[in-house]
Amino acid sequence: MRDLTAFLRPNVQTVENLRFQASKRFTDEDSAPLEWEIRCLTSTEDEEIRRASVRRTAGARGQSSSETDVSLYLGRLAARCTVYPDLNDKTLQDSYGVMGADNLLRAMLTPGEYADFLREVQKICGFDTPFDHLVEEAKN
Numbered sequence: 480m481r482d483l484t485a486f487l488r489p490n491v492q493t494v495e496n497l498r499f500q501a502s503k504r505f506t507d508e509d510s511a512p513l514e515w516e517i518r519c520l521t522s523t524e525d526e527e528i529r530r531a532s533v534r535r536t537a538g539a540r541g542q543s544s545s546e547t548d549v550s551l552y553l554g555r556l557a558a559r560c561t562v563y564p565d566l567n568d569k570t571l572q573d574s575y576g577v578m579g580a581d582n583l584l585r586a587m588l589t590p591g592e593y594a595d596f597l598r599e600v601q602k603i604c605g606f607d608t609p610f611d612h613l614v615e616e617a618k619n
Contacts (some may be wrong), residue, residue, distance in 0.1 A: 488554035494519035496562060497603050502592045515596075516563040519603045520556070528555045557600045 484490060501515040520528075532552035535545045558566050558580035565571065566580035575586040588596055 492601065494605075495547075497599065499599060501596050501599075504589075505587075514563075515561065517557075517560045517603055518562050519605070520560060524559060525556070525604065526531050528552060528559060532556065553597050553600075554585060556604070557581070557597055560600045560603065579606060580601055 490509070496516050496518045498514040498516050499536045503512045505513045507513055529547060529552060532548050532555060533545050534551075535543055535546045537543050561584065562581070566583045572578060572580075572583050575583055577583050577586050586591060
């Protein structure tokens with residue numbers, strides 16, 4: 480019989496939170512860029528976000544289909560992974576005139592910064608190939 484102790488929770492290495500500069504536009508009082516912090520989600524959390532990102536459409540003859548809204552999924556994934564800044568902070572959301580952590584993230588970052596942020600989130604969550612590349616491959 481094989482020894483399973485290496486699989487016991489106390490023996491498993493944890494994924495450390497990642498701190499990085501998501502944008503050079505957010506600075507402290509000394510004009511140094513602020514670090515953002517993201518974390519790895521559990522598979523259960525990821526599945527919850529995936530289920531909430533499914534869109535159902537009505538088809539011909541009462542048939543319906545469903546597909547994952549990739550943009551919605553990635554936005555929610557990134558928001559849930561963000562530890563700092565607190566994207567659920569009402570004052571922060573109000574300052575950008577948005578509601579919801581995923582909407583705030585899109586409002587705070589430029590399109591290029593947002594794309595880079597999504598790549599970092601996907602990396603920390605263990606997706607070796609970014610999800611958007613997988614979607615493109617599936618389309619071809």
